[in-house]
Amino acid sequence: MSLTSTTTTAVDIDSADRLAAITDFAYRMRHHVIDMGEVQGQGYVGQALGAADIFAAVYAGHLNHRADDPEWAERDRFLLSTGHYAIGLYAALAAAGILETEELLTYAADDSRLPMSGMASYTPGMEISGGSLGHGLTVAVGMALGLRHQGSGSRIFNFLSDGELDEGSTWEAAMGAHHHQLGNLIAMVDMNALQADGPTAGVLNIEPVEQKWVAAGWYVRRVDGNDPAALLEAFDDVTSRATPRGAPSIVICDTKVGYGATILEEREKAHFMRIEDHEWQICRDQLTERFTPNSMKA
Numbered sequence: 461m462s463l464t465s466t467t468t469t470a471v472d473i474d475s476a477d478r479l480a481a482i483t484d485f486a487y488r489m490r491h492h493v494i495d496m497g498e499v500q501g502q503g504y505v506g507q508a509l510g511a512a513d514i515f516a517a518v519y520a521g522h523l524n525h526r527a528d529d530p531e532w533a534e535r536d537r538f539l540l541s542t543g544h545y546a547i548g549l550y551a552a553l554a555a556a557g558i559l560e561t562e563e564l565l566t567y568a569a570d571d572s573r574l575p576m577s578g579m580a581s582y583t584p585g586m587e588i589s590g591g592s593l594g595h596g597l598t599v600a601v602g603m604a605l606g607l608r609h610q611g612s613g614s615r616i617f618n619f620l621s622d623g624e625l626d627e628g629s630t631w632e633a634a635m636g637a638h639h640h641q642l643g644n645l646i647a648m649v650d651m652n653a654l655q656a657d658g659p660t661a662g663v664l665n666i667e668p669v670e671q672k673w674v675a676a677g678w679y680v681r682r683v684d685g686n687d688p689a690a691l692l693e694a695f696d697d698v699t700s701r702a703t704p705r706g707a708p709s710i711v712i713c714d715t716k717v718g719y720g721a722t723i724l725e726e727r728e729k730a731h732f733m734r735i736e737d738h739e740w741q742i743c744r745d746q747l748t749e750r751f752t753p754n755s756m757k758a
Contacts, residue, residue, distance in 0.1 A: 475692060475696075478520075478521055478692060479688055479689055479692055481520045481521070482513070482516045482517055482520045482521050482688045482691070482692060483516075483688050483751070484520075485515075485516040485519065485520035485552075485555050485556075486512040486513045486515070486516035486688065486751075487747070487751045487752075488551075488554075488555045489508075489512045489515060489516060489548070489551040489552055489554075489555050490508075490509055490512050490551075490720055490721075490747050490751070491744065491747060492550070492551035492554050492555065492561070492564055493505055493508040493509055493512070493547055493548060493551045494721075494740060494743050494744055494747070495564060495565065496547055496550065496551070496564050496565070496567035496568075496574075497547065497567075497733075497735065497740070498735075498740040499565055499566075499567050499568070499569070500567065500568050500576075501734065501735065501737070502732065502733060502734045502735060503547055503568070503576065503732065503733065504544045504545060504546075504547055504548075504576075504731075504732060504733075505547065505718070505724065505733050505735065506652075506654075506717040506718040506724055506727070506730040506731070506733055507542075507544070507545050507548065507621075507650070507652065507717060507731075508545060508547045508548030508551060509717070509718050509719050509720055509721060509724065510650065510652050510685075510686070510715040510716050510717045510718060510719045511545065511548050511619075511650045511652075511685070511713075511715055512548065512551070512719070512720075513685060513686050513687070513688050513691055513715075513719075514619070514648055514650060514685050514691060514713050514715070515548055515549065515551070515552040515619075516552070516555075516688065517688065517691035517692055517695050518538060518617055518648070518695065519538070519552050519555070519556045520555075520556075521691075521692055521695060521696075522536075522617075522695050522696075522699050523535075523536045523538055523617060524536045524614070524615075525556070525558070525585075527556055527557035527558050528557075530558055530584040530585045533612075534612070534613070534614060535614060536614050536615045536616070536617060537587050537603060537614065537615075537616050537617065538585075538587060538617045538619070539587050539588050539590075539596050539599060539600050539603070539616060539617065539618045539619065540578050540586065540587070540588065540590045540596070540619050541588075541590050541593070541594075541595065541596020541597060541599075541600075541618060541619055541620050541621075541624060542590055542593065542596070542619060542620065542621045542624065542650070543577040543578040543579075543589065543590030543591035543592075544576070544577055544590075544591070545578075545590075545619070545621070545650075546574070546575070546576065546577055546578035546583075546586070546590075547567065547576075549578060549585075549586065550564060550567065550574050550583070551564070553583070553584070553585045553586075556585075558584055558585040559574075559583075559584065559585070577589075577590070577591045578590045578591070593621065593623060593624045593626075593627055594624050594626075594627025594628070594629040594630050595629065596618055596619070596620060596624070597618055597620060597624075597629075597630050597633035597634065597637075597647060598629055598630075598632070598633040598636075600616045600618035600633070600637075600645055600647070601633045601636045601637050601640070601642060601645065603616050604616045604637070604640075604642040604644050604645040604708075605640055605642060607644060608642070608644060608704045608705070613644075613704070614644070615644045615645070615646060615699070615702050616642075616644060616645045616646065617646050617647075617648070618645065618646070618647045618648070619647075619648055619650070620647055620648065620649045620650070621649065621650050621652075622649055622650065622651045622652065622653065622655075622660050622666060622669075623655040623656075623660060623663070624649075625649065625666045625669065626655075626663065626664045626666065631672075631676065634673065634676040634677075634678065634708075635676055635677070637676075637677075637678070637708040638676055638677030638678065638707070638708065639677075641705045641706055641707070641708075642705075642708045643701065643702055643703040643704060643705055643706025643707060643708060643709075644702055644703065644704050645708040645709070646695075646698050646699065646702060646708070646709045646710070646711070647678075647708070647709070647710040647711075648710065648711045648712075648713055649669070649710065649711075649712050649713060650685065650713055650715055651669070651685065651712055651713055651714045651715060652715045652716065652717045654717055654730060654731055655731065656731045656732070669682070669712055670682055670712065673710050673712075677707060677708075678707060678708050678709060678710050679698065679701060679707045679708070679709040679710070680709075680710055680712065681694040681697060681698060681709075681710070681711045681712065682711075682712040682713075682714070683711065683712070683713060683714070684713075684714055685713025685714050685715035686714075686715050686716060686719050691711070691713070694711050695711060698710075698711060717730045718730060718733075720746065720747045720750045720751060721742075721743040721746045721747055721750075722746050722750075723739060723742050723743060723746060724743060
């Protein structure tokens with residue numbers, strides 16, 4: 461039996477409410493990101509906008525957690541390996557009710573619990589201190605193995621970037637997850653095709669990605685990471701396979717940096733953006749126009 465599948469199907473009628481919840485979650489996330497970014501006038505805004513649908517599919521669709529108890533022992537763990545995506549995770553934590561929306565405006569300020577790069581010691585709901593790329597999946601493997609030894613049914617969701625697939629430690633961890641048959645480990649990769657030094661394909665071409673993860677022993681799905689319906693179906697699939705012992709799973713998500721704010725989608729240098737004062741409201745207007753249902757625009 462092949463471990464790969466790239467087919468996505470339409471969300472059925474019973475999933476309509478879940479799809480609406482994910483779409484609404486991502487909409488609120490994107491506006492939170494713009495609000496936080498405006499405080500500093502710059503940041504990793506493009507990545508957060510592009511990955512918002514992925515965060516939403518996990519937090520609004522699959523992650524077992526308690527908003528009022530981020531340390532709940534039976535929670536699923538969401539590990540942000542890419543610490544510079546913290547602005548996106550803060551937006552998700554606020555949309556999930558773990559953080560107060562008002563606190564987002566302290567983003568990256570002195571003494572804030574919301575530093576520019578994710579720190580587990582500062583922020584409720586931030587499971588690890590990401591940053592040096594390539595470490596997150598290794599931590600996820602150890603955590604998934606530890607939870608299994610404890611008899612826990614909790615799952616590990618590990619968020620990776622395509623740039624992290626340049627790192628040898630990522631592939632060591634991938635092989636380790638297969639060796640230990642960590643079926644409670646679900647990874648996702650934000651394939652936005654951009655790194656600090658330029659396009660991913662030019663820095664170090666990582667394709668064919670699916671075949672590499674299959675060769676490492678993982679169950680693989682690849683979807684449009686800006687299509688909530690495709691994401692919902694893919695995560696439904698991989699979570700249905702999640703057991704304490706079995707093949708680990710990964711959802712490879714092709715996304716667009718700055719997705720939803722056209723003015724940002726068109727930027728060439730979009731890894732770390734400096735956004736002019738007058739452009740923040742343009743971003744909000746474009747996000748509202750892009751994602752608000754027609755029935756609500758009148």
